[in-house]
Amino acid sequence: MNRKETTCRYTGLDKEYSIEELAAFHGHLGPYIVLGYRIGRYVKENFCPD
Numbered sequence: 001m002n003r004k005e006t007t008c009r010y011t012g013l014d015k016e017y018s019i020e021e022l023a024a025f026h027g028h029l030g031p032y033i034v035l036g037y038r039i040g041r042y043v044k045e046n047f048c049p050d
Contacts, residue, residue: 017037022034
């Protein structure tokens with residue numbers, strides 16, 4: 001694939017999820033679920049203009 005993108009893309013979901021919602025979605029709650037969610041929010045807010 002030679003497709004090169006210059007901007008971030010995300011699904012357009014701006015909802016902030018609670019810890020309970022993350023645990024319900026994954027079936028458990030672990031440190032990497034919380035870490036991944038927080039990193040994703042940080043990247044979306046700071047690096048994705050769209």
